[in-house]
Amino acid sequence: MTRETPPDLVTGPTRTDRPSRTTARTMLNKVPExxxxxxxIKILCTTVGETAADYMNDTLGFGLDKTSYVMSAALIIALFFQFRARRYVPGIYWLSVVLISVVGTLISDKLADDLGVPLVITTVLFAVLLAITFAVWYATERTLSIHSIVTGRRETFYWLAILFTFALGTSAGDLFDEKLGVGYWPTVGIVAALIALIAVAHLGLRLNAVLAFWAAYILTRPLGASIGDGMSQPAKNGGFGLGTTGTSFIFLAVILALVIFLSVTKVDRTENQSGDREELDEPDSVTV
Known part of the structure; x- marks a missing residue:
């Protein structure tokens, strides 16, 4: 559904600080529509982030430290190619999201499980780090819109924000799901309802598009993680008993199929038929 949104300093940069047309065209579409x-795919990636981390850590016996090293190295390689690309490439982009989902989970788990930092503290910590990232991003670029990721600096802010959203979502989800005893599937229902409220607020009450996007983006992390836990955990714990191996491979297969579909059809590209976008960094509509 497409909804017109009024231009402002949050949804798009000012005329004076927007990248040049030459720069924008050479770095077109670094993120999907x-x-x-x-x-x-985002929810599927968050599910894999939870189950794949558990699979490597526990099932394969890598341990938290080795798993963290391996997945961090893989993420650095993926982001290298993501930053090298001059436009949005589905395979590279979504591989980076899967890996950053795993790494964000591992960071939260390392602090909570190995170092004994309370989940309340890690949740607050990642919330503060995310807020600082947004503040510096906006102060520097005068926009937080994902439609304006057309420079290397904006892309750096974008991926840093995504890392903290995954870490925050993991800590907040674990706090709500485990420590408060809510359970996997009740958590799925509650988080899904919150995301639905955000969508209604955006579509019906004209909630700022950028604010709505990032709020929903954060909430998809505990949503996907709870789905992953609910499918992988044994029935005695309220799960479906598929295990981390089965759950991880099922979701990875679905992600791969969707990425191939998007690569072929290009339905999530933001450029028009001629290959150029009329307003590259200040769109007049947001697709939700």
Whole structure:
């Protein structure tokens, strides 16, 4: 669904600080359009982030430290190619999201499980780090819009924010799900309801598009993690008993199929048929 949104300093940069047309055209579409496919794959990635970390840590016996080293190295390689690309490439982009989801989970788990930092503290810590990232991003670029990721600096802010959203979502989800005893599937229902409220507020009450996007983005992390736990954990713990191996491979297979589909159809590209976008960094509509 497409909704017109009024231009302001949050949804798009000012005329004086926007990148030049030459720069924007040479770095076009570093992120996908926000469509239904985007949210489906994002939730699948968050689920894999939870189950894949557990799979490598526990099932394969790598341990938390070795798993963290391996996945961090893989993330650095993926982001190297992501930053090298001059436009949005589905395979590279979504591989980076999967890996940053795993790394964000591992960071939260390292602090909570190995170092004994309370989940309340880690949740507050990552919330503060995310807020600082947004503040510096906006102070520097005068926009937080994902439609304006057309420079290397904006892309750096973008991926840093994503890392903290995954770490924050993991800590907040674990706090709500485990420490408060809510359970996996009740957590799924509650978080899904919150995301639905954000969508209604955006579509019906004109909640700022950028604020709505990032709020929903954060909430998809505990949503996906709870789905992953609910599918992988044994029935005695309220799960489906598929295990981390089965759950991880099922979701990875679905992600791969969707990424191949998007690579072929290009339905999540933001450029028009001629290959150029009329307003590269200040769109007049947001797709949700």
């Amino acid at each position: 926000v469509t239904l496919y985007f949210w489906i």
